Amino acid sequence: MAQQERKSPPRWARWGVAVVAVVLACAFFGTTTARAELSLGPHQALYEVTGDPHLVIDLGPLGRIVADTPLPLGLGVSITVHEIPADLTAVDAPRTLDALSRDLDSYLQFFDSPEQTVATAAQALVQDAAVRTVVAFGVVVCLFLAVRAVLGARRRGELAALLAPRTWQLTGAAALVVVIWVTSTGSTPVRRAPDYADSTVFAGTALEGAALTGRLAGVIDTYSGQLAGLYRSNSGYYLIANENLTDAWDAADMRELDQLARLEEARGEGAAGGRRGPGQDRSGPGPGETAGPSPVPAPSPPPDTVTVLVVSDLHCNTGMTPLVRTAVRRSGAELVLNAGDTTINGTDVENVCVDSFATAVPDDVPFVVSDGNHDSQLTSAAERSQGQIVLGGGVVEVAGLRILGDRDPMETRIGGGTTSPRKETSAQAGERLRDVACEEQQGAGKIDLLLVHTPAVGGPGLQSGCVPFQLSGHMHRRIGPEQVGYGVRYVNSTTGGASLGRLSVGPLQYPAAMSVLRFSTVSRTFVQVREIVVAPDRAVTVGDWEPVPQPAPLPIDGREGRAGPR
Structure with a gap:
C-alpha cells in the first residue's frame, strides 16, 4: 500500500x-x-x-x-x-x-x-x-x-x-x-x-466559392449579378476616392506651406538661407502623419489650438469609413464630432454602420455624438458600446472644449413619418438647451460649443448670448459659418452623400463633405475652418483654411436681450 x-x-x-x-x-x-x-x-x-x-x-x-x-x-x-x-x-x-x-x-x-x-x-x-x-x-x-x-x-x-x-x-x-x-x-x-455548384453571383466578393440552394437559386444566379457588380464597383469606387483624398490633402498642404513661406518673406523673415518650412522642424511624425517619409511635410497648426473633425448625416454609407479615417489621420484631429443621422432608420440592423464608423477614429481620439432624427435609442446604445460620448442634454468637457448638446427631439422613420417621442418640440428643446447654457455661464463657465443635429434647435441659445458657437447638420448642405444672434452657426453638409430620394450607400450620387475646425484655447473661440468635399465622380477637394467670424459683442450690461434662466 x-x-x-x-x-x-x-x-x-x-x-x-x-x-x-x-x-x-x-x-x-x-x-x-x-x-x-x-x-x-x-x-x-x-x-x-x-x-x-x-x-x-x-x-x-x-x-x-x-x-x-x-x-x-x-x-x-x-x-x-x-x-x-x-x-x-x-x-x-x-x-x-x-x-x-x-x-x-x-x-x-x-x-x-x-x-x-x-x-x-x-x-x-x-x-x-x-x-x-x-x-x-x-x-x-x-x-x-x-x-x-x-x-x-x-x-x-x-x-x-x-x-x-x-x-x-x-x-x-x-x-x-x-x-x-x-x-x-x-x-x-x-x-x-459535391452536389452544390459554386454560384457565379459571388465571384469576386467576400463569399466567392459559396453555393446557392433552393427554388430561387436559379433566379438569383441569373439576375442578381447586378448586386455583385455593384459590390465590385462600390469597393473600387471608394478605394479611388480615398486615394484622391490623399492627393488632394498633399496639394492643400503644399498650398499652405507656400502661403506661409510668402507670408514670412513679406515680413522679412523668409530670406534666411537653409530655413526649414513649417512642419519640417519636428523630430518625429506629428498628429495626422505616417511614420514613414512623406513627399509633403504637414504644416504645423497654429499654437494653442485644438483640431476638430466634423462629420454629419452619414446615413449608413460605410463606404465613407476609409475616407473619414484618412481625414482623421491627415488633419491630426484631436476630437471628432458627429452632428447626427448616423443611420437611416435607427434599427438594430444598422448597428453595423455604427461599428464601421467607429473604426475610423483611433481609441485615443474622443468621439462625441449628437444623434439626429434618423437615429434612435438603439443607435445611441450602439455608439456608447463603441466608447463614443453621446450627448444627453448636459455639458461634457472633452479635449479642452466644454460641449453642450442633446439628441434631436424629432424621430423620422421611413414609411412612418416624423414624430416627437419625448413630446417636446424643436423650439422647446432649443429653449431648454439655452437655459442650460446660461446656467453654466453663471456657474461653471461659458460653454464653447452647442452640438445639435437640427440648426433651428440652437436658435434660442445663439440669440441669448450664452452660446458662442453652434454646430449642426440635417440640411445636407453647408451653411456658414455666419453670425446668428450673439453667436456663430456652422452647418456641416452630409458626409454620407445623402440626398432626398437617392441611395445613401453605394457610389455617391450627391457630394459628401467633412469639415476641419481649429479652436483657440486662448480666445476660447473657433478661428479657422476648411471643408473636404468628395464629388460623385470621385474628385476630392480639400479647401483652404477660412477665417471663422467671431461672436457678436454683447450689450454693455452683458444681459440685454438674453433669455437666461429666471
Missing part, C-alpha cells in the same frame, strides 16, 4: 489536472453552443456555432447559401435570417426582383463592408462563448460540491485511493482522444457536398 501511495502524484497535481480538464470541457461546450442575434444585410439573423463543418446562411423559403467553414477544428457557423415570409413559394422573377430592389439600400450596407459584419459577428460569438464557458464551469463546480457533500469523507477517500495512482494514465488517454479528434477534423480541408 505504501508503494502504491508513493506512485500517486501529489495532491496539487491531481487537482490541477482535474481543473484544466474541466475548463477545457467547458470551453468546448461554450464554443460549440455560442450564438448571437445580429444583422445580415436588411434582416435580423441568428448566428450559431455548429458541429457541421460549413458556413450556412438559411434564407428560409428562398433557399440557403453554403460555403466552406471559416472556423478551425471542423466547426461551422449557421446563420438563420429572420423576416423572410414563410409563404413565399412561387418563383416570380419580376416581382421577386422588385421586392429585393426595395431592400437594396440595406443589402449594399452588407456588401459594401462585409468585413465589418464578420468582425462584429466574431466578437459577439466570442463574448457569448466566454459567458457560456464561465456559466458551465460554475455549474460543474456546484455539482462537484453537491456530489462531494453526498459522498462523505470516507467514500471520497476510497475513490481517491483508487484513482490517484492512475492519474497520468487517465490524463494520457484523454489527451490521446483529443489529439486524434483534432487531427482528424483539422488536418484535411473540409469541402461542401
